[in-house]
Amino acid sequence: MTRHFLNTQDWTRAELDAVLAQAARFKRGLAGGASNGRPLEGKSIALVFFNPSLRTRTSFEIGAFQLGGHAVVLQPGKDAWPIEFDLGTVMDGEAEEHIAEVARVLSRYVDMIGVRAFPKFVDWSLDRQDRVLQGFAKYATVPVINMETITHPCQELAHAMALQERFGGTDPGSSPEQVLRGKKYVLTWTYHPKALNTAVANSALTIATRMGMDVTLLCPTPEYVLDERYMDWARANVAEQGGSLTVSHDIESAYSGADVVYAKSWGALPYFGDWEREKPIRERYRHFIVDEAKMALTRNAAFSHCLPLRRNVKATDAVMDSPACIAIGEAENRLHVQKAVMAALARGDGGQDATSGIGVS
Amino acid sequence: MTRHFLNTQDWTRAELDAVLAQAARFKRGLAGGASNGRPLEGKSIALVFFNPSLRTRTSFEIGAFQLGGHAVVLQPGKDAWPIEFDLGTVMDGEAEEHIAEVARVLSRYVDMIGVRAFPKFVDWSLDRQDRVLQGFAKYATVPVINMETITHPCQELAHAMALQERFGGTDPGSSPEQVLRGKKYVLTWTYHPKALNTAVANSALTIATRMGMDVTLLCPTPEYVLDERYMDWARANVAEQGGSLTVSHDIESAYSGADVVYAKSWGALPYFGDWEREKPIRERYRHFIVDEAKMALTRNAAFSHCLPLRRNVKATDAVMDSPACIAIGEAENRLHVQKAVMAALARGDGGQDATSGIGVS
Amino acid sequence: MTRHFLNTQDWTRAELDAVLAQAARFKRGLAGGASNGRPLEGKSIALVFFNPSLRTRTSFEIGAFQLGGHAVVLQPGKDAWPIEFDLGTVMDGEAEEHIAEVARVLSRYVDMIGVRAFPKFVDWSLDRQDRVLQGFAKYATVPVINMETITHPCQELAHAMALQERFGGTDPGSSPEQVLRGKKYVLTWTYHPKALNTAVANSALTIATRMGMDVTLLCPTPEYVLDERYMDWARANVAEQGGSLTVSHDIESAYSGADVVYAKSWGALPYFGDWEREKPIRERYRHFIVDEAKMALTRNAAFSHCLPLRRNVKATDAVMDSPACIAIGEAENRLHVQKAVMAALARGDGGQDATSGIGVS
Known part of the structure; x- marks a missing residue:
């Protein structure tokens, strides 16, 4: 079962505290030892922006770089990449691709996927399903991070x-x-x-x-x-x-x-x-x-x-x-907490592991 | 004479087999020794997309990163960068620049150039000339890779x-x-x-x-x-x-x-x-x-x-x-084969050199 | 007082000569010692393009990479990011953000900011104030580099x-x-x-x-x-x-x-x-x-x-x-001089320090 960061509410208070503590260490320039300072060494994250971003994009991209990793920024645009989310549909409309393939293929290239997808602002009963984020979380085989949809946990x-x-x-x-x-x-x-x-x-x-x-x-x-x-x-x-x-x-x-x-x-x-x-x-x-x-x-x-x-x-x-x-x-802290979230997910847990320098050293 | 990867048909079967063998080693996490694992160390590739891309772009960008290099993604857009391909033209129309300058200057900045340029879908007798790709190949002084034009060798x-x-x-x-x-x-x-x-x-x-x-x-x-x-x-x-x-x-x-x-x-x-x-x-x-x-x-x-x-x-x-x-x-294999193609071109051959760990170790 | 590179006229002739000398060393593949070869190690630069660019963007991005750093490319587009530059305005028009916040937040994420902002070509008396560049220089707490506005010092x-x-x-x-x-x-x-x-x-x-x-x-x-x-x-x-x-x-x-x-x-x-x-x-x-x-x-x-x-x-x-x-x-020299400018600014001076291998070794 892949661990995601979709909402703080899915993580325990202790896990969140560990992430905040790691963020504070990153801010002070400490990371608990040399290898722990680059927990994304050789790893990569796809940042998928269905809506534009400058601050979120900069802080994630720099954060990945500072941890030894690389962020690929994908900006399909608001209208440019129609994706099918339902199962069983005959896809002869706008959508060229199903979320199942999108998420699975991306998961083969990168170690994490960040997703920004704002509401469409037409029907709240649809938007509140958070379908893009939930679709990625369902099909991706790597951790998914919410970069703002109908909540903004970072x-x-x-x-x-x-x-x-x-x-x-x-x-x-x-x-x-x-x-x-x-x-x-x-x-x-x-x-x-x-x-x-x-x-x-x-x-x-x-x-x-x-x-x-x-x-x-x-x-x-x-x-x-x-x-x-x-x-x-x-x-x-x-x-x-x-x-x-x-x-x-x-x-x-x-x-x-x-x-x-x-x-x-x-x-x-x-x-x-x-x-x-x-x-x-x-x-x-x-x-x-x-x-x-x-x-x-x-x-x-x-x-x-x-x-x-x-x-x-x-x-x-x-x-x-x-x-x-x-x-x-x-705003500055976005950089530090996102690094801590990525480090926790790269390690495969919520940040609580007391034996690791990243989580609690 | 600069070696390009425009079509598999330009490479010998033995060269293609060597590239596929290297791709398999990359996939298994082997690369034939430390330095061979980063054959693009300090090198760079420009990915020029005249048409949009998510998968090709991600796999090339991550591939370059994993080999120690860096990909610059240039997306002039379908209509945004009108380039002249004919010699002798008085360029007082749309085109602001000749392919000769575009390709030569890029060649001074990067070690390889990937090009995606789809047909214009008006006149096949024109599109089948593959002018954008052939223009880059003619004037570039570094290897050019076909990222899909009228063929898709990757x-x-x-x-x-x-x-x-x-x-x-x-x-x-x-x-x-x-x-x-x-x-x-x-x-x-x-x-x-x-x-x-x-x-x-x-x-x-x-x-x-x-x-x-x-x-x-x-x-x-x-x-x-x-x-x-x-x-x-x-x-x-x-x-x-x-x-x-x-x-x-x-x-x-x-x-x-x-x-x-x-x-x-x-x-x-x-x-x-x-x-x-x-x-x-x-x-x-x-x-x-x-x-x-x-x-x-x-x-x-x-x-x-x-x-x-x-x-x-x-x-x-x-x-x-x-x-x-x-x-x-x-789709995953795109990552591995493109790494192998880049590694072969960075080494300056088609991948057959038996003395190198990259080609055939 | 943060040092910027807004115009050559702000730098002494000796400083410019030192930058050109360093650029020549970069071009010859020399950088005055191992650590001096990567003066941007772990550092980053935001390249803010209010107008499109391929050459400037490529040369800065590759240059940062070759020096050990990372460039984040922000392309808000000509019309997409209306920013307020005046103080005291009630911002109930187009602008969603004041330059004070834009520049200060970016300064928390990156070590340098490059800015391209062409004239609007309506009123030269306005354009000649170079407000975007000057606004960044006023509020940023990191060095700002002119990537072409109403002058083009690179x-x-x-x-x-x-x-x-x-x-x-x-x-x-x-x-x-x-x-x-x-x-x-x-x-x-x-x-x-x-x-x-x-x-x-x-x-x-x-x-x-x-x-x-x-x-x-x-x-x-x-x-x-x-x-x-x-x-x-x-x-x-x-x-x-x-x-x-x-x-x-x-x-x-x-x-x-x-x-x-x-x-x-x-x-x-x-x-x-x-x-x-x-x-x-x-x-x-x-x-x-x-x-x-x-x-x-x-x-x-x-x-x-x-x-x-x-x-x-x-x-x-x-x-x-x-x-x-x-x-x-x-055109090739753009790469080398920009590396030298970034190296000088990363070191916090205009390039004259005779005790450093970067400036004059």
Whole structure:
């Protein structure tokens, strides 16, 4: 059974902690010995982008190189590589190839496959099946990594690592896996001229509850609450890790006493694919922008965002350029956590093996 | 005189056998010693794609990496890089550059050049000149490799290797170069909604006869017979290697007793560029699909295809998912044979040098 | 303060001479010792192409590989990555991201950033601000390299190196930095069906005067004289290095006694963005083509061009295929000078450090 990295929720908390610890060692320039420093020596990863990317692509490609491996970047384009996912179809339409062949052949060439495939934004009941990612995971005989589909687990790890750094988790003698417990974490919806993917919001909710924080999902109306699958994951995490989950539509009480403010815009699911109807609603909530007045309500909170960010729309210049903003560091951490994920998968486990220098040395 | 790999027909049978033997060693993880394992150390290859590619690109890029080299992927796009091929032209039209400069400059940067350039599908008398590939071969001062134009020699070698494996050629004490002699090989045309390139069909005919097999070209009507150049190559191969060449339009007798069934769709040359006229003809032959009933006529034949393949159009799910199907292994072999071709060209010969560990150790 | 390579004019003559000397060592296969041969070991460079490229991309990518590093090629496309450059803007238009975040995040992933960004050809007063390049240089925390914007300093170095080679500068005991002094250098405008960028023309003027040559700018009318900034640079170079600067509209006297003829086409700045008005003017000067009759007026001059070149429009076949033409060698030198620039920047200086094997060994 091939091990994949499709969602953090599939990995144990101990496995995630081991990956974050390895990422921190990579960032400090340590890798636990010479051979462990190049765990991808001679190995390769295919990065399959059904949607464009600059940051994800750069961080994965550089990460593979730094570990001794090589990344092949495949950009079939949004419309250019129609693939069949159903079994039994007479393929006389658009699709030239079945996912079974695509994934099996790639698996013969490379040691890992990263997949980015955004929703098509027409029908959420289809998009929420995450068919491209799940199709690769089903047929590939090598590990598959989610590079953002309807969740974004690599961003989750980068975000968690940035928060651990902010709250002293990298200090000598500290316990990075403990420093986030009980922190007040606000995931705030913000305005954006277009209706965006919920992936990063789903992921923020998932990882914040997984880390045992008191999580508030702040959004304009109940229509902006996230898909029930991710609300369920968050509730399960609260049950397992402690912490709490609250939905709020009140800006002032949500920000009050917060330790972390994470901003993201997304489209309301009831209007999925019918964004013209949603537009006048979202336009009423431009004031959800993260600004100095709101940040003043917090307990000197850290501010972050997954980037790209429209300045003075999602957050003001003053917030972005303040010491509270850890977004650049979080973006940097993508490199380190992805290296740790690739190293764990190259070794064939989730990173927990205490006998290896990679996982826990 | 620079050695190229434009067609298998330009190389001796002994040279091809040496390349296939090296490919088998690469596949087994052997390369004849440390330095021989990285024959492209510090070297580079430019992969010039005038038409898109995922599999060819991945296998060449990974292959170069595994041999210690680096592949630069250039995708000028179908329309984006108009190049002049004639001498003496006043270049005040579309073309910004002459092939003489393109090939010479690239030759200063890299150690090898791979070229993919499909026909334009307007006038076969033009396309059959293979001008892009021949232009690079004429002006480049480094070896040029055909990555599919109007033939596909890398696919030929991958196919031959998969067949050798299937018929015991990789068993201890066997002679891979002998195991295919006298096998009954059927190249069958199949339906496809679009008129496709004849390259893989030309190549299948070429390599199957070269390997000394009894080859049947099965196609709906005489109009689907291949270009005379490739029929001539096949006849010359029969004269040299033994075996035979038969054209058939009868499915039952063609499949009867076959050891190998290789499927491919292509457009009929008399209708080249005028595919609307051909369409009603090809629609009549959907029953050429490879299915279990036809396979039951064979002598437990191996089935293969160069991929991508439309399931239940060219071959049924049952055939694709049967043990007879060696298409995934054949696709994998692209990696190994292309490494062997690059290694042979990097060494400056066709792979026959008995004093080197690469060619024949 | 991060050191960039935005223009040769920002570097001292001694620094440029050191880079050219290192490029010559790279070309001869020498690099001053094992570790110095791989000064980019484990390092990476992002090549950001806002406009397409094949030669620049290949030479940088191969160069990084040969030095032990890795190049990530980012091609956001002409219209695909709208970036905000102004501070304080409410970003509710096209731009999804501010240059501040783009440059800072990339700086966390890679050790150097190359940028290609051509003018938009609408308003020269905007284009001459070179905002994309200057924006990267302002916010990046790693060195930025100009891969052609409104100047082309890498081409300048390749050109200077090719001329040094031609005039004996690589002979034993010669002084490459002296051999060009006092040579008569003609930069001649030539016809081209489209109005082109002035970047290479600006650069030719800059480097030719910097090398102490007697420079003639030959163009059809005063409207084709280059932007005052570059004319000023040229005059400053003459003051510093000796040599001279002359503008001429007379072909015969310009070519007479020339040692170097460098051809380039460009659009006349007074018609910038209004090229239909310029077209009938440029059509009158097709006879500026470099041909054998003009070359016969010179002192056995070297001819060059930055490529791509339209044969029999900018220069005749006879000139291109004559021994006078050094354009292919100049193109090759792009590889060597860019390696030397990257090596100098990786070391954190302009290449002058006499204690290092890279700079001056």
